[in-house]
Amino acid sequence: MNLENYGKDMDPGKRDIMEATHSAVKKHGYSDLTIQHIADEFDRSKSLLYYHYDGRDDLLIDFLEYILSGFLANLPEKGTAPRNELDELINLLLPTTINEEPYRLMLAMFELRMNAPHDQAVREQYLEVEEELKAILEDILRRGIEANEFSDINVEVESEALLSLLVGTRARRLTVYDPDQSIEILKKAINSHIARISTADS
Structure with a gap:
């Protein structure tokens, strides 16, 4: 990292x-x-x-802000192919396999997230990150529609769906998969959803 x-x-x-x-x-x-x-x-x-x-x-609490703000700062920069940007984002959030030390950090962030219902400071940190991720997804989808890479979809609804898929899949990988166990099948499920809104796959 x-x-x-x-x-x-x-x-x-x-x-x-x-x-x-x-x-x-x-x-x-x-x-x-x-x-x-x-x-x-x-x-x-x-x-x-x-x-x-x-x-x-x-x-x-400060460590959470440190990690989450750093994570946002290291997200892929805008490119010329929105569909490729979306794939990059998915691979960053959901590596197919992961080593033990990065897994420990991801798991610690997940365990901290579980405090959000009881800790307003934690809740606010995760809300900020999710809003930023949703804005990134909306931007990718809008530019993808303009570039004819995505069909004419409801950007707000689709970005919310993708965010939920990504957050939920990340939670599953941390709770029912071993660090070095491949989550290729989970990523295929996400890619199947993306294929349904992509012009190249229709």
Whole structure:
């Protein structure tokens, strides 16, 4: 995972904490993560962690923002073929197989997401990311219609459907599939849906 675009607007000290948290989460996951695990990955004093944060859960709210904003910053840039852009986005969100460490991070983000019904700060972070993803999907579909790559569909409805498919499939991959287990069949199901709105497949 390339951290170059992560935490660009953060205070350097906080960014160092986020990078240490990232390393700790990849090793220990979310449920077993402790402040000591983060301190073990941190080059500075553990007291600096407590200077910025009251505890693990407080720190993880900033970590969630760090990861999600970095994820958005690393999304594929606009190209000339909207259908290809959509395929790129799907592959980024849903790699067919995945190594153990990236899987741990994805799983930690999923476990944090489960706190959203009870934590407004977490809910707001995920709402922001989903709105951004939906806007990206709408833009791809609109440009695809103009380029005659997609049929004349209701862009808002289709982008909502695709977002739900992507989020739901990502949840399934994290709950019922092993990290190195292929999810090709799940991606084929998504591609089957896309084929129904693509002019090249009609």
